[in-house]
Amino acid sequence: MSKEKIVLLDGNSLAYRAFFALPLLTNDSGIHTNAIYGFTMMLQNILNEEKPTHMLVAWDAGKTTFRHSTFGEYKGGRQKTPPELSEQFPYMRKLLNAFQITQYELDQYEADDIIGTLSKAGDAKGIEVVVISGDKDLTQLASEHTTVCITRKGITDLEMYTPEHIMEKYGITPPQIIDMKGLMGDASDNIPGVPGVGEKTALKLLKEYGSVEKVYESLDLISGKKLKENLTNNEEQAYMSKKLATIEVEAPITITIDDLQYNGPDDENVKTLYEELKFKTLLEKMSTSDEEDVQIEDINVRIEMDTEILNLSDAMAFHVEMYDENYLASDVSGVSMTDGESIIYIPIEQVKKSAKLKEWFVDESKKKYTSDSKAAYASMLRCGIEVNGFEFDLLLATYIANPSSSYTDVASVAKEFGYSDIESDEAVYGKGAKKKLPEEGILADHAGRKAQAVWKLKSIMEKKLRDNEQFELYRELEMPLAKILGKMESTGVKTDLSILQQIGIELTARLSELESIIFEMAGQSFNINSPKQLGEILFEKIGLTPIKKTKTGYSTAADVLEKLESEHEIIGFILTYRQLGKLNSTYIEGLSKEIHEDGKIHTRFQQALTQTGRLSSINPNLQNIPIRLEEGRKIRSAFVPSEVGWIMYAADYSQIELRVLAHMSQDEKMISAFREDEDIHTKTAMDVFGVDKESVSSDMRRTAKAVNFGIVYGISDYGLSQSLNITRKEAQKFIDTYLATFPGVKQYMEDIVSDAKMKGYVVTMMNRRRYLPEITSSNFNLRSFAERTAMNTPIQGTAADIIKKAMIDMDARLKAEKMEARMLLQVHDELIFEAPEHEIAKLNKIVPEVMESALNLDVPLKVESAFGLSWYETK
């Protein structure tokens, strides 16, 4: 225990010091950052130099302190804190939060007193204490165990005051510093002292007599007429000055030394804050010097041709190296593997031939570490190898720790942890037209380094996730899901090209008709797809009134055109043209190109992308196939079962986000509405408009529905006014009435925002995190956006957690029931399956059951389902 070391910092003093030592820097969000930057530099320096086990930053509380009752003008005449500095204080506090350093302030007391009290407490226990400030007053605290460091020039240069140093420099003891202040005063604190007595005289007197009291006892002995006169006339003032300069060592603080334990920073939080503040050098420093336990070393990757003599360990990291990022289509080059000792690379031809490898990969008990296990699973499956026993996934671990970390390849993550010896995929393969397959030796080395990085990063990432209480989310939800998604992607959805083509023919015909009508009305031909040209025609040639502008010119977005529909008949045709044009280019032409040789479309689900925990779907996106308008919905008839005699089956959660909100907010009215299985929008209309069920008009229900949506999105009057086409005032009135009607929701929204401001992040029910550094921004727009996000993310994210859990349960259930039915797609609140006809009845029982019991909320989850011969018919 003798190793304990307490560092006590004077926050205000160091902030001032940093502010005046550095030029007034501004970052691109318009915030001044010089004090924050200087403060950060000081902090890091101190942490590196002192390596404290306990740490505290003390702040001055409000304007008045107990000293003001002694002397009204205490600290009088001080300049007001410059606003450029004031605005930086919240960030310094946030920074300290991110560093997980205790902060403390106490009403009526100054930072000095808090520090004094704690340093004496530490002293008494014989613990080493280091006090850091810019104020020399603090040197009075120096003692056998306490060193006081005072900033010298600049920001990182500190002068250490031990009792010995003070004796050398001034010839007095630390407590005599107080007497010195009593005699000479302190201009900066407006402490008067004795007129005519400066440092020299004060020291001379103290060396001779010892203290203010002793000086006055011995007044007669003092030589110098003027000095004696000044002392005599200002006796009371001298005592008062001494009292003012005395640091309180028995302040009524409510924290103890044990509360100051320092266990290092929360790197994620620090990183997001640096990113927000645009502290580039600190960010770089962080990623290179941060994790010193990761060694950079030369590696030797052995290219293995004879796989049967391989010695494979029970736990290995591996990486499947391939040319293209699309693992569902790309050629695989080979597989690298390491058990922490040797690193090997096996070309794909050998992998495919090797019974030994195949056996190792399929064996659940052989633990595999990789990055992007979904890609590894699906690409190996294409090589005829099933992989089981995934134990670690660097991609998912990184994403769960912070969904905003943009992962491009293993190199990008590894670099964050001090590995700079892996090249980016782009550097190895080249980009654009120059992209080509490098020779095998280079590939082997590249792939080998990735496997090695995965091997070494496992424990670091797992610790981070455990520290954040996210290990379960990562290990029990995301990792099992990765494999299930890999299966779904590999299975694919059968798509009938001839149906798409038939719809395409009709669309093309109608589009060319519309085109000639539009050209006729416009009096000229032009590119209807060009917002620029269209804007010129509508607002300049025809002379319609522009409603909204974009950065580049007139807005011609649908909501704008709809408002102009009555002004000119061309608008209707343009809207139809746009709508059909979208269907044709994105869905008919786009999807047709994506049908593989097996007659199926294989989308890829991005599992480590969205900020809320949802999946996204790319290449192509099958999560935005039209449904709202009948013409588009027909596209769904091209998605059919892949086997003869099979049926498409779909099940979706009804109002999952509002149910989640009801649960999380514990709003009684909302909970009972769902428990009684009422139509939530109608019920909302009844409560908000204060009418009975029969009196709810369709317009009232529509309004209530829009308000419900708004609530989920983190409501704003403007947003609601746009969606309902009403004024902001009217929208605000709806919101007020709504929140008065559902007080639990109001409370929840307020709590979640203030919680986010305090912690810097929000969480879902399963502990998925989203950091919101901008929630304390002084920029209104940035802050408001972050506040709405704070309200929306726990709701959207919990809904995502729930359906992910349902997918895992569903996969297990199908296996347990030995059913042939296959899960094909997930569309946020909906699961789509294909199954043999004879299984449909059973499926229709199991799926809703599993989905509804995925997570136990205080309101029931409700699932609606349907089946048919195509996706179109599952309605």
Next chain:
DNA sequence: TGAATCACG
């Protein structure tokens, strides 16, 4: 490459 638009939940 970014902006605008529009498809979905």
Next chain:
DNA sequence: ACGTACGTGATTCAC
């Protein structure tokens, strides 16, 4: 007063 609904991806145009 500030200017916006939350989360995505694909296509097209224009630079």
